[in-house]
Amino acid sequence: MSQKYEFKQSRAVPAPVPVSQVLSELIALKGLSRVQGDQRLTNAWKQAAGEKISGQTTVMGIKNRVVQVGVENSALLNELNSFHKKSLLTKLQQEYGKQDVREIKFRLKSKANK
Numbered sequence: 001m002s003q004k005y006e007f008k009q010s011r012a013v014p015a016p017v018p019v020s021q022v023l024s025e026l027i028a029l030k031g032l033s034r035v036q037g038d039q040r041l042t043n044a045w046k047q048a049a050g051e052k053i054s055g056q057t058t059v060m061g062i063k064n065r066v067v068q069v070g071v072e073n074s075a076l077l078n079e080l081n082s083f084h085k086k087s088l089l090t091k092l093q094q095e096y097g098k099q100d101v102r103e104i105k106f107r108l109k110s111k112a113n114k
Helices: 019-030 032-054 074-096
Strands: 057-063 066-071 103-108
Touching (some): 032 057, 032 066, 066 074, 074 103
Parallel strands (some): 066 103
């Protein structure tokens, strides 16, 4: 009672993927795009804020189109929030892109972050 069974191998062959998509995924996985984006944001901040303000502040990052900026002292923090926030936001939107930035939040940098 020997029966022969015939097994057919069927392989699912994936559809070809464009090289551009593969490279995009690789760059995203390695985190290279974030480094470049952070540098672009920092450069835009330096252009928008000018040498004096950018020398006393640090761009901490961007999340949900809100740029977080660390400020060295409370006097400057108060001045930026009270008098310069709107003009800095407008300049930053011109440098970095209006669709990418909707607000700036200034934070006092702690001694540990320096």
